[in-house]
Every structure is written in structure tokens, then in C-alpha cells.
Amino acid sequence: MxxxxxLHVVVTxxxxxxxRDGERGDSPVPTAVIIAGxxxxxxxxxxxxxxxxxxxMTNIPNYTETK
Structure with a gap:
């Protein structure tokens, strides 16, 4: 026994x-997808x-013309 x-203690x-170490750098979205976005x-x-x-630039009036 x-x-x-x-074994129970080891597995637990x-x-x-x-x-406890849930944030290990794993992401549901791959880094390549984030970079592409x-x-x-x-x-x-x-x-x-x-x-x-x-x-x-195309809508600038032309002030160089003289009348």
C-alpha cells in the first residue's frame, strides 16, 4: 500500500x-499569426x-500663377 x-503523492x-506554472509562454494563437496580423x-x-x-497634394491650389 x-x-x-x-505514486499518488508524486502524481498529485x-x-x-x-x-501553478500555467503561464509558460504557450499561447492559443501562434506568434506567426500575431506577427502577420x-x-x-x-x-x-x-x-x-x-x-x-x-x-x-493634388488639391493644393497653385499660387504661382499670375493674373
Missing amino acids: SILSY TRLAELR LVGVAIAVTALALTKANNW
Whole structure:
């Protein structure tokens, strides 16, 4: 009976250690997916800024003309 008690204590202790160290760097979302999402957002923001800048530059009045 002492071997069963020993095994019970070992297994219980190991499970408690695993539960305590729950944050081991494992994530439900892989790092590559997070990076791909960030790159997608960066491309969208850059495209929006480029579009706004191009529209702003084309709508500047030409003050160099003389009447």
C-alpha cells in the first residue's frame, strides 16, 4: 500500500506544479499569426496615409500663377 501512496503523492505533486506554472509562454494563437496580423494592420495604415497624402497634394491650389 505504501507504493500506491507514494505514486499518488508524486502524481498529485506533479499536477500541482503544472497547474501553478500555467503561464509558460504557450499561447492559443501562434506568434506567426500575431506577427502577420500586425503586418497587415501596418500595411493598411500605410496605405491609408499614402492615399490621404496624395489627395492632399493634388488639391493644393497653385499660387504661382499670375493674373
